Amino acid sequence: MESDHKIRDSHKENILKWIYDRLYLAFGPREWWPADTPFEVIVGAILTQNTAWSNVERAIRNLKEEGCLTPRGFRLIDISRLAQLIRSSGYYNQKAQKLKEFVGFLFARYKGSLDLMFKTDLLILRQELLEIKGIGPETADSTLLYAGNFPIFVVDAYTRRLLSRHNLIGEQANYSSIQNYFMDNLPCDVKLFNEFHALIVQLGKEICRPKPNCAICPLRKLEEIVS
DNA sequence: GACCAGGCACATC
DNA sequence: GATGTGCATGGT
Numbered sequence: 001m002e003s004d005h006k007i008r009d010s011h012k013e014n015i016l017k018w019i020y021d022r023l024y025l026a027f028g029p030r031e032w033w034p035a036d037t038p039f040e041v042i043v044g045a046i047l048t049q050n051t052a053w054s055n056v057e058r059a060i061r062n063l064k065e066e067g068c069l070t071p072r073g074f075r076l077i078d079i080s081r082l083a084q085l086i087r088s089s090g091y092y093n094q095k096a097q098k099l100k101e102f103v104g105f106l107f108a109r110y111k112g113s114l115d116l117m118f119k120t121d122l123l124i125l126r127q128e129l130l131e132i133k134g135i136g137p138e139t140a141d142s143t144l145l146y147a148g149n150f151p152i153f154v155v156d157a158y159t160r161r162l163l164s165r166h167n168l169i170g171e172q173a174n175y176s177s178i179q180n181y182f183m184d185n186l187p188c189d190v191k192l193f194n195e196f197h198a199l200i201v202q203l204g205k206e207i208c209r210p211k212p213n214c215a216i217c218p219l220r221k222l223e224e225i226v227s
Numbered sequence: 228g229a230c231c232a233g234g235c236a237c238a239t240c
Numbered sequence: 241g242a243t244g245t246g247c248a249t250g251g252t
Binding site: 044045046048049050051052053054055056090091094098133134135136137138139142154156157158159197200201204205209 | 231232233234235236
């Protein structure tokens, strides 16, 4: 029984390694997250919720031009002005509120310092982030991995789609079960988690979304090894 | 003009 | 616990 699990687990491990290798070969290092500072990563993670990244880029550009893309800048800026600057990212009233919630937390708990915040134990900090209104599991994990360099796997719509399309997870799989699928079957490595998630997003954006084109998909032979 | 995009909170049953 | 709904812009 236990050996059955081991066989299954090593199979999963091999599939994940296979997927990673193919994606890395196809797309190369992604060098994520596309941002200049950890704070910009967090802001981008909130702004990209259910929104195309191109819409977020415009918002980030506005924030930089305004010179307010810092914890202190966000603390001081009027929320209606903030909403106006991030308008292109959609849901701008909600997102302005979320950004204010986050910096409110950052100052109340960590004196406005991300360095201090990221000195906290991973699981404790993750829980704290999840308690902030507007930060759910994906935003929390993006923050932890891409801004804080913590070894945690980010699950998003692309990840879910990839696994369910290839029948690697059930229809009903929730966030943490998908996250565990990766983290239980991969070495716990920040660089690997960073690169893998970025590659999955690249696959979704470049190959699957524009027009599903299996002929050029780097994973087109996946079915053959998933048996 | 419909449909989609790197979610999340909240209401209702 | 599952399911539905509001939030909103810009690209295809």
